[in-house]
Amino acid sequence: MGHSFTFINGRIPSKPQPEFENVLDGPFYNHYAREPNSPGETLTQAVEHTLQAIRDQGPFDGIIGFSQGAALACSMLATMKGKTRDGLEEPLFKCAVFICAAEPFDGAGMRPLRVRGRADAGAGVLVDVPTGHILGRQDELVEQAEGLCSLCEPTKAVVYDHGLGHKVPFDWERTERMVGVVEEVIRRARG
Secondary structure (H helix, E strand, O other), rough: OOOOOOOOOEEEOOOOOOHHOOOOOOEEEEEEOOOOOOOOOHHHHHHHHHHHHHHHHHOOOEEEEEEEHHHHHHHHHHHHHOEEEEEOOOOOOOOOEEEEEOEOOOOOOOOEEOOOHHHOOOOOOOOOOEEEEEOOOOOOOOHHHHHHHHHEEEHHHHEEEOOOOOOOOHHHHHHHHHHHHHHHHHHHHOO
């Protein structure tokens, strides 16, 4: 028994982040506008694009997102919590893995999602499915990744700091640790 993956790319042409220049071949895309402040309507469009992919190709047991893709996944899980939309049941996914996550926004793309109250008491929890959080201490977005983690149910969260920057490491030791996070999240989702 294995896993299959469906990749949903962003649709807004983009320049690569400096750490990816001369490392990865383009083209590069964003799911929604990164600058200057909030994504606004482009986030709404990204959510609709992703929901359509779920309707067309899903349902999916889980979601894995890197950087802005992680923020988009978190925004969707948080803002659709307790809702049914166009035949899609909540929760959209049984589990989620966020890698080097950027800051998630509310459904309108106007305000960053932030903890309301104490997450350890459940007051600020916006995502209550099992989650994995893979982050890098040297990542310039590490505080955003930690903020996203604070939106998730702490008793269902698995956190791994790979110690590097804004990237997915490929060395054997770190890869095994990341696989361990994903396997633990899946185990928790299965109950």
